[in-house]
Amino acid sequence: MFKLGLPKLFKKKPKSAAKEKGKKAVPLPSKKQGMAKPESVSVPAAPPSISLKEKEFLPVRVSKFDSLIEKGGIERGNTLLVAGGCGTGKSTFAMQSIYHGVEKGEKGVYLSFEEPVEKLRRHMKVNYGWDLYKYEKQGNLALLMLDPFKIARSVEASVMEKNGELMVDVEQLDIPFVPDRVVVDSLSALSIAFMGNVENYRYYIRHLFEKLDEFNSVNFVISETEMDPGVYSRSGIEEFLSDGVIVLYNLREGKKRERALEVLKLRCSDHVKKLVPYSITKYGITIKTTKGIMLEALSQNLVKSSGSKHHGSRSELPKPPLEGFP
Numbered sequence: 001m002f003k004l005g006l007p008k009l010f011k012k013k014p015k016s017a018a019k020e021k022g023k024k025a026v027p028l029p030s031k032k033q034g035m036a037k038p039e040s041v042s043v044p045a046a047p048p049s050i051s052l053k054e055k056e057f058l059p060v061r062v063s064k065f066d067s068l069i070e071k072g073g074i075e076r077g078n079t080l081l082v083a084g085g086c087g088t089g090k091s092t093f094a095m096q097s098i099y100h101g102v103e104k105g106e107k108g109v110y111l112s113f114e115e116p117v118e119k120l121r122r123h124m125k126v127n128y129g130w131d132l133y134k135y136e137k138q139g140n141l142a143l144l145m146l147d148p149f150k151i152a153r154s155v156e157a158s159v160m161e162k163n164g165e166l167m168v169d170v171e172q173l174d175i176p177f178v179p180d181r182v183v184v185d186s187l188s189a190l191s192i193a194f195m196g197n198v199e200n201y202r203y204y205i206r207h208l209f210e211k212l213d214e215f216n217s218v219n220f221v222i223s224e225t226e227m228d229p230g231v232y233s234r235s236g237i238e239e240f241l242s243d244g245v246i247v248l249y250n251l252r253e254g255k256k257r258e259r260a261l262e263v264l265k266l267r268c269s270d271h272v273k274k275l276v277p278y279s280i281t282k283y284g285i286t287i288k289t290t291k292g293i294m295l296e297a298l299s300q301n302l303v304k305s306s307g308s309k310h311h312g313s314r315s316e317l318p319k320p321p322l323e324g325f326p
Contacts, residue, residue: 009132039090053099057268058218061100062093063287068263068272074244075268079212079219081238083246088259089280091115092128094183094220096284099130102140106180109142112188117143130283139176148193155200179217184208187238188224202237209241243267249275261287 057073059066066072074080080091098108113121120143124130135141187205195203212219223238225247239245244266250257260275277288 003186020142033290040130044276055216058101058106060097060218061104062096062109062285063278064289065285065287067289068287069266069269070274074218074266076208076216076218076269077213078243079209079221079241080244080246080266081223081242082220082246082248083223083225083239083273085250086224088248088250088280089285090222090224090248092280093246093285094185094222095124095130097119097220098181098183099124099132099135101181104136105140107140107177108181108183109144109179110185111184112143112145112185113148113193114186115145117145128282130284142177142179148190150206151190152193152197153193155204156194156197179215182212182215182217182219182305184219184221186214186224188222205241206236245262248278 055076057071057075059073062068082093083089086121095110098110102108110120121132124132132141136143185220190204191201194204209221221238223241242265245264247262247264249260249262251260258277259279260277262275263271263273279286279288
C-alpha cells in the first residue's frame with residue numbers, strides 16, 4: 001500500500017503552565033526521521049549506499065517524442081516540468097503518457113489541483129477516446145483531486161505560528177500501488193493558492209519534488225506560462241528543481257498560430273535542441289518529425305548535452321523547514 005501525505009491542521013490541546021514551564025519544544029518527526037531521539041544519545045548516520053546499477057528508462061509514449069531523446073525515454077526517478085501557455089496541450093501530453101503507459105501494464109497517478117476528476121474523465125473520453133475509468137477499475141490508474149488552498153493555508157499556518165497553538169498533522173491518502181508515472185496538474189494553481197507568498201511556495205515545492213524523487217517513477221509537473229515564455233514557471237525556480245523541461249509553444253505566424261515543442265533541458269540523456277512542430281488531434285498530441293531526426297540533429301550539432309549547468313541544481317536552493325508535506 002502506497003501512502004501519500006496530505007497536510008491538515010488540528011488544534012493543540014492546552015496544557016497547564018506548570019507542565020509547560022521549562023519544557024523544550026520538540027519538532028514533529030518526519031517519516032525519514034522516525035521518533036525523536038533523546039538529546040543525550042548520539043547516533044551516527046549510516047553512510048549513504050551508492051548503487052552503480054543503471055536505472056530503467058521508460059518511454060514517454062507521446063507520439064514520436066521518444067525519437068527526440070537519444071536514450072529513447074526518461075530515467076526512473078526523474079521529474080519533468082511541462083510548461084506552456086493556455087491551449088498548448090500540457091494536460092493532454094501528460095495524460096497521454098500515463099494512458100499509453102497503463103495500456104502497457106504500467107501504473108499511473110494523476111494529481112489534479114484544479115480540474116475535478118469526473119470532468120477529466122469525460123474530456124479525455126470525448127476528445128481522445130481514452131477510457132480512464134476502465135483502468136481505474138483495474139487498479140492501474142488513480143485520479144485524485146486535491147485542494148490547493150487547503151495545502152497553502154496549512155503551510156502558511158505552520159510557518160507563521162510560533163507559539164505552539166497550531167500544529168501540522170499528516171492525513172494519509174491511500175493509493176493501492178506504487179506508481180510508474182505521476183502527474184501533478186498544475187503548479188500554477190498551487191502557486192495562486194499561496195497568494196503571493198513566494199517563500200512558503202518555494203519551501204513546499206522543494207519538498208514536493210523530493211517526495212516525487214522517492215517514488216522511482218517518471219513524473220510530470222505542469223506549469224502555465226505566457227505563450228512565448230522567457231520564464232517557464234510562476235516563481236522561476238521549478239525549472240531549477242526539475243530534471244527536465246519540456247516547453248509547448250503556440251506561436252503566432254501572421255494570422256494563424258502554429259504549435260511547436262522544445263526539450264529545453266534533460267539531465268538523463270542528450271536530446272534534440274530545436275523546435276519540433278506538433279498538433280492536437282483526436283488521438284492526442286501528434287508530433288511531426290522526420291525519420292532519423294536524432295541522427296540529423298547530431299550531424300548539425302543540434303543536440304544538447306544532458307545536465308546543463310545553466311539551469312542549476314536542487315542543491316542550490318534552501319532546504320524546507322517543513323516536514324510532513326507531500
